[in-house]
Amino acid sequence: xxxxxxxxxxxxxxxxxxxxxxxxxxxxxxxxxxxxxxxxxxxxxxxxxxxxxxxxxxxxxxxxxxxxxxxxxxxxxxxxxxxxxxxxxxxxxxxxxxxxxxxxxxxxxxxxxxxxxxxxxxxxxxxxxxxxxxxxxxxxxxxxxxxxxxxxxxxxxxxxxxxxxxxxxxxxxxxxxxxxxxxxxxxxxxxxxxxxxxxxxxxxxxxxxxxxxxxxxxxxxxxxxxxxxxxxxxxxxxxxxxxxxxxxxxxxxxxxxxxxxxxxxxxxxxxxxxxxxxx
Numbered sequence: 001x002x003x004x005x006x007x008x009x010x011x012x013x014x015x016x017x018x019x020x021x022x023x024x025x026x027x028x029x030x031x032x033x034x035x036x037x038x039x040x041x042x043x044x045x046x047x048x049x050x051x052x053x054x055x056x057x058x059x060x061x062x063x064x065x066x067x068x069x070x071x072x073x074x075x076x077x078x079x080x081x082x083x084x085x086x087x088x089x090x091x092x093x094x095x096x097x098x099x100x101x102x103x104x105x106x107x108x109x110x111x112x113x114x115x116x117x118x119x120x121x122x123x124x125x126x127x128x129x130x131x132x133x134x135x136x137x138x139x140x141x142x143x144x145x146x147x148x149x150x151x152x153x154x155x156x157x158x159x160x161x162x163x164x165x166x167x168x169x170x171x172x173x174x175x176x177x178x179x180x181x182x183x184x185x186x187x188x189x190x191x192x193x194x195x196x197x198x199x200x201x202x203x204x205x206x207x208x209x210x211x212x213x214x215x216x217x218x219x220x221x222x223x224x225x226x227x228x229x230x231x232x233x234x235x236x237x238x239x240x241x242x243x244x245x246x247x248x249x250x251x252x253x254x255x256x257x258x259x260x261x262x263x264x265x266x267x268x269x270x271x272x273x274x275x276x277x278x279x
Contacts (some may be wrong), residue, residue: 005125025143029136036129043122047115061104064097070095 071094078086 020226026140031138033129033136036125036143039130040122040125043118043125047118047122050111050115050118054108054115057108057111061101064101064104067097068094068101170274179275 071090074090075087075094078084078090
């Protein structure tokens with residue numbers, strides 16, 4: 001098989017497959033039924049035409065028969081008048097008409113035979129059409145029931161062209177959703193890592209490292225200050241009860257108490273100055 005033959009074969013196969021998929025058996029049955037009805041109508045029309053033709057020949061035959069009788073009367077009258085010549089002429093016409101009648105009878109017989117055959121075929125065809133109509137309706141009912149059952153089965157099992165389209169739509173939606181989720185996660189990761197800030201900033205790598213060092217140093221300094229403040233606060237809290245107890249024990253010496261209070265205030269002032277300096 002050559003390339004062209006193989007190509008033609010493949011094309012015909014695909015066309016036949018496409019036609020089989022698009023063909024509706026119910027429409028085919030209805031079309032066949034209408035074709036048979038058209039044939040029956042043509043047979044009936046042919047019978048009607050033959051009957052009409054036969055009737056015309058029969059009318060023509062009756063007229064010839066009337067002429068034959070007329071020529072008989074003419075011949076008798078001519079003989080009674082001793083006109084043998086006229087009688088001969090009348091008989092000759094009678095013979096001619098009888099020959100035509102005989103020919104017409106043959107034609108009428110042939111038409112009648114053809115008409116009988118057509119009537120018989122018409123009756124047979126009509127019976128076949130009625131039988132086909134019954135089978136057609138039965139087949140259509142079976143096909144529609146099978147089609148409905150197939151659609152229900154396809155819908156339940158998820159098989160079929162429509163359900164296949166739905167499945168593909170779901171797959172595409174899932175793929176797009178996964179892609180958008182991955183893209184969103186990537187954006188969040190880049191934003192967390194500072195990639196977007198690096199892209200938008202005009203600082204180079206050295207500037208960013210120095211800035212990070214300064215920020216770390218400032219954090220360390222603030223941490224030490226906080227620790228110092230917390231340590232001094234605890235020491236002050238421990239010293240205040242002792243001062244108060246000394247003051248109570250020396251309540252009888254008011255001058256010395258004044259001196260001790262002044263010293264405490266001085267120490268507190270020094271602490272405040274140190275805190276302000278450290279800030």
